[in-house]
Amino acid sequence: MLKFGIGQSVRRVEDRRFLTGHGRYTDDIVLDGQLYASFVRSPYASARINAVDVADARAADGVVAVFTGADLDADGIGGVPAVARVKNADGTPMQAPKRPAIASDAVHFAGEAVAMVIATDPMLARDAAELVAVDYEERPVVVDPARALAGDTVAVHDGSPGNLCFDWRQGKAAEVDAAMAAAATMVEIDIVNNRVSANPIEPRAINAHIDAETGQTVVHTNGQGVHGMRGILADAVFKAPADEFRVVMPDVGGGFGMKIFLYPEHVAVTYAARKLRRPVKWTGDRSESLLTDAHGRDLRTHARMALDTDGRFTAFEVDTIANLGAYASQFGAMIPTSAAAGLATTVYDIPVASLHVRGVFTNTAPVDAYRGAGRPEANYLIERLVDAAARATGRTPEALRQINYIRPDAMPHTNAMGTTYDTGDFAEMQRRALAAADMAGFAERRRQSEARGLLRGIGLASYIEWTQGNPKEEARIRFEADGSATVLVGTQSNGQGHETAFAQVAAELTGMPFDKVRVVMGDTAEIRTGGGTGGSRSLQMAGSAIRLASEAVVERARGIAADRLEAASDDIRFEAGRFTVAGTDLGIGIEEVARIALDGGEPLDESRVFDRPAPTFPNGCHVAEVEIDPETGRVEPVRYTVADDFGKVVNPMIVKGQVQGGVAQGLGQALIEHAVYDDDSGQLMTGSFMDYGMPRADDMIFLDITLHEDMPTASSGLGSKGCGEAGTIGACPAIMNAINDALTRAGAPEIDMPATPARVWAVLTAARATAAA
Missing domain, CATH: 3.30.365.10 (Aldehyde oxidase/xanthine dehydrogenase, molybdopterin binding domain)
Structure with missing residues (x-):
């Protein structure tokens, strides 16, 4: 077995950098002429904005500019889009009110930004933000999603009566009803999946500037994938070609799903940098994080399960009210619907199922993906229901599960929602x-x-x-003049140990010494495509792409080795980083082959894309x-x-x-x-x-x-x-x-x-x- 290869518990190489204070996070980046942003946030959860007076703030010490929603509107800057949309049961599109980067007419949750102050010092920016005077007309609020659906409740958004974002259904409702009517036992449960905050150790941050040489807008930020963010910024917000933007993600201190998304601050700070032609940085504090980061979960569910006399599950039904918060976030509509639905019946052989999910607006922070993104919610529901069924039928929880598990000889198995395991x-x-x-x-x-x-x-x-997320991933392996190998991937570490695991895969498959493999990620200028981290995809996707790139490198190197060893390529064997001629002791290492290729002007440098056939x-x-x-x-x-x-x-x-x-x-x-x-x-x-x-x-x-x-x-x-x-x-x-x-x-x-x-x-x-x- 290759030392430090696949299957070994190698200590994380990145930890030395982090533990000795040499990590480089977005807030560590300070550029020439650096400016700082501070946001004025609404103290009200619902209010009309009658006026925003920024005169005193603009006159304050160190202030370079103050921007309001009206400024962004005048320049045609798009809002933060709801990317993943679902359709109502009748085929009509869901409601998705515009989410502005800076509110101009009304605010819909406490903490929503109403102005942005730019100054030469972060404390001066904060001081000046307190001088912005906003004339609010407070309105009634609703925070409970069930009450938000009541006919006599207040409307979160004008133009979205009833506060219903979508009314979504999937499954075979008629067959479920018939199975419930014929059941020997029917159990039901009402549960609340409580709202939570992700709270990564590093708050959200962004530092944007214009590159003087390329003219690109360069955005340094702490997210979960550079290519997805660049695409949305360019296409949906600024309506510009993607190559006008470069997105860089240095070290990231945790994400847990909530850093996948484009946030209003990304839009506003990037706008300010492009407008002022100077670098602008914003780093959120913990209060801002708790107020404005995408929250997770927040579901109210009634579920039923039908069982026959032998204790076998015959039907499963779910009726959920999903609190989306004040806006449909980037993937907010997908999480309680399609992300959860595919695994709604989880590990159990349930013939028929039906799901009904209503997404509801409330005067709270938007809700989106949080570690698991729909799968924890679905699994929690059914596992609670199975225990209730065990009590109702007098069986132990483990015995009832054994009766209903999908059998291994039934694999591949397509569940009641159409997902094939x-x-x-x-x-x-x-x-x-x-x-x-x-x-x-x-x-x-x-x-x-x-x-x-x-x-x-x-x-x-x-x-x-x-495992979800983008079904394609690219990896590139490039041998360098100093004898090392660089692995470039389009995923993004948030602290999971990617630098170590990816290097292990490359070292195993190329035979390069583990300590000579360097992993690079998080820069749209370095690698063409990438799906980022999310949906438990990184190792299986990037690792598989690294495998393909490694095989391509080895195949190219085999030809060079054959030429140097004066043998036919078919006679060249490769093992543990060394090429040998079959039946002889003649051989050459891959590091020497890489030097030969480099000296010949054609370095070993291969990119490959892994296209996942299925989750x-x-x-x-x-x-x-x-x-x-x-x-x-x-x-x-x-x-x-x-x-x-x-x-x-x-x-x-x-x-x-x-x-x-x-x-x-x-x-x-x-x-x-x-x-x-x-x-x-x-x-x-x-x-x-x-x-x-x-x-x-x-x-x-x-x-x-x-x-x-x-x-x-x-x-x-x-x-x-x-x-x-x-x-x-x-x-x-x-x-x-x-x-x-x-x-x-x-x-x-x-x-x-x-x-x-x-x-x-x-x-x-x-x-x-x-x-x-």
Whole structure:
């Protein structure tokens, strides 16, 4: 096995740079003549703008310019587009009111920008922003999506009566109704999937300028893909050719989906840089992040499941109200509809299903993709419903699942929503997870907890996800004069360890020493195309493209080696970076071949595009155990086991790290996190970390994670399946099923996320009071 190659837990090479303070983030970039932007934000969640007086701000020290929405409108600057749109059930298009970069007529959520001040110093810009006087006419608000649909409610947008963005349906409703009527058992559930904030450690930032040599508008920002952002900026906003723009993403401190999108600040700052012909930078603070970053989740769902006398699922029905916030964000309409629908029935063999989703406008921050983007929401719903069905039919949760899993001999399997899975043995993954979790010993552990006055619950959740995003990815391998090899990819690291994993793939396949492989990403000037990071796509897509480029490099090098060794190409063998003549000890290394090619004026430099034939379907099973103190309501996770099928694993240590991070975010949503708005004013009540709970190190426990590689996929050139979002998809239902197992055994009702101590204590106290009456 090649040292530092595929399958080895190589330590992340980028970590030395980060840990020693040598990372280079957007806010670290300071250009000659640098200017700074500060935004004036609405204190109201809904108001008309009667006037914006910027005279005092323009006269303030250091101020170079002040821009309002009227300025951008006058210059024909487009708004922030809703890129992924869905159609209503009747075939009509959804409603998508324009989202301006800077509001000019009205504001629709607290924190929406109404002006932008540009100054020579960031503090001067902030001081001057306080001098902008805005004449608001406050209007009534609605923040609850169910109330937003009521006939007598206020309208978030003039021209969008009823606050309905879309009314979307998919599936076979008539067949579902017939199966429900014929069912031996029908179970139903109402759940709330709580709104959360992504909170990456690095807030959003942008620094834009005009390149004096090329005339391009260069945008440095911290996102999840340079090519997608350039395309939207050029086409939708500035209506200019894409080659007028260069987008560069240096190191990025986390994204979790919410940095995929084009935001109003990207538009406004880029506009200012083009208008002033000077570099303009904006770096958000934590308050701005909590107010204006795209939030995640926020669904109200009623679901039903039909079962026959043998406990087999015969039909599944979902009716969801999705809170989109004040605007349809870039992918906001797609997340609760098509992104969730394809896996609505997840790992279960359910013959028919129907989905009904209504997307609703409210006076809150827009909602879009957050780690998992539709798959966690779908998986949480069905796993909660399956546990409810187990209780209703007197079966154990694991036994009911075993009855209904899609069989491995049924692969490839097309589910009720039309999605075809290529591989997966879901019953076996449950068996492996339960064995590792010592399910047999749980009764004794529960008895020990009860002896200490604690309630103990166990919950399991199977999961499946599909890897989405752009189905094409390009990679280029270029050998340099210093003897190194550069790998250029169109994805974008947000801290996942791409520099290490991609270098491992290239080192394995080209035979280059691992420490001589350099990975470059995040610059439209360096690589022609790319799909960015998102949808758990990066390794399987970029890794597969690197494989194709590596094979092309080796094939070119084989011809050079054959010429140097005076042998026919067919007689040349390649292994571990060395070309040899079959049956002899004659050979030459790829590094020497690269030098020969470079000296000949035709360096080894190959690009290839991987075109994914189909998504991959990572899957597995999570098992959580919790203890609950009935006197305080505090929930403590005490054991957590994961069995994952990610196909071929390039770096087990990095993959386990991804699972750990995903579980931490799932645990956060299940137990702590909740973005809350005041019903009357529309103010964000969780606008700082004093009010928005985040999981800390002492909230997490050791995770027993096992990676099973015996079911690779043919949809990836490496046999790999995505892993980045899997932890979150499995964690929320596993933890909540464990909590509800403990609560229902104590005579209390099930609860929704987040299972805060106050909520848990309240239902247990009420149950005790009812039992005593």
